[in-house]
Amino acid sequence: MKLIVQIPCYNEEHTLPGTIADIPRQIDGIDQVELMIIDDGSTDRTVEAAAQLGIDHIIINKKNLGLARTFRKGLDECLKRGADIIVNTDGDNQYYGGDIPKLVEPIVQAKADIVVGDRQTSTIPHFSPFKKLLQRVGSATVRRLSGTDVTDTVSGFRAFSREAAIRINIVSPFSYTIENIIQAGKKHMAIASVPIRTNPKTRESRLFKSIPRFIERQLSSMLRMYLMYQPLRFFAYIALALTFIGLIPITRFLIYYFMGDGSGHIQSLILGSVLLLIGFVTFVMAILADLINFNRQLLEMTLEKVRRIELGDHKK
Template sequence: MKLIVQIPCLNEEESIARTIRDIPRCIPGVDRVEVLVIDDGSSDRTAEIAIDNGADHIVCLDKTRGLGEAFLSGIKTALALGADIIVNTDGDNQYRGKDIPGIIKPILEKEAEIVIGDRRVRTMKQFSPLKRQLQILGNFVVRRASGTPVYDATSGFRAISREAALKLNLKAKFSHTIETILFAARENITLTTIPIETNLTLRPSRLAPNMWSFIIHSIAPIIQTYFFRRHNA
């Protein structure tokens, strides 16, 4: 059983070393753990520092293409490298490596094909009151549209089985998070969540789109999925 932890990042030279070192290399039920860094056109030493700190594979995109394309590039590379499970995490060290065994457990036990780490948005002090309320509303809309038990649709910490990853057909340039959930709903891919804790980050992600851009780009796929499910109910 081979696990590849992929880290899409942009100009994360200050945090990528901590992120990589935090990833456990020995996990029950897994024979091999490898780290894949997708450098989305960084202008700093992100790729160099990643290699120096133990990254097994580096993909350097020719220019900054956005979180969605960096995520998909990682998925394709991980599949080509023979991954049985892929975990996606962020290069800013927001997510804890110690949660990786827990997030892959439902896949190892054949209970789900996609697992999302739930940051419990209602209690996140890192979010402003406005962002927290918008997250709560957005999560409600995604749950209704997709019929999935997701309370943190924008969490970037998630595990995907090889079988589910092979089916992924995403189009989002800016973010993969919500579109992956909607795709799972349309394709009847089993999805679950687990609660996680997060590290305190000092700044917003450089790869994630701003809040209003994210909302605008999410409206169409949410509506499409809602009517798709109604039509096929």
């Protein structure tokens, strides 16, 4: 069984040595451990540092593609090199590599398809109370949307079985973490969460410039993924709400009409009719979105088969 640890990097010349130093090269149940960096258009000596550290595989993006696309490219490259298990960690040495055996254990024991490292954010000293609150609320929301029980949904320290990596499709250009969990939950993959340790902070996050910007992007990712997998439910709820609201002024008009005063309240009838019409159109949108959802599933099945053919993977 081969394990490849992939490390997306962007200007990690100084932190990469510490990241590599923590990663064990011998793990029970694993025959071979290899390291891969995916350099996302770094402008420093990240690639040279990786070569000096003896990294097994160095993948280079000619320009900066962003974390999500670099993560997806890493999965593809690991699969091409025959990885049975893929671990993703950050190049800034945020996660303690010595916990990789704990991270992959559920996959080795065939108990999980994906394992996410729980940083136990409530205990991290450099996280402000507000950031800890955001983590709790955000993770609870993702658990609700995905139907999973992942404690730390934005943790980038996670492991994938070969089967899970083949089935994952990342479409967001921003971050893969939330999208990955919602998608895996909707595809009924087995997801586990294990507590892991973190290292002292080495630098500020490059993924977002401010908390409001981070919240905006994460919320848009949640909404986009939920719409992708539950369009009928989402639009049907809106249609029902508009219909209910529309019935209120219509009922008001009917009451006055039967009391002989309908002519003075015609605006209620107009308003209610417009709302009912919008509700009907929204319901039609719900049906169309659901049909598109079925087409997306067919496309994903086709893409999965193409990947298996390319990889020579004949597993179901």
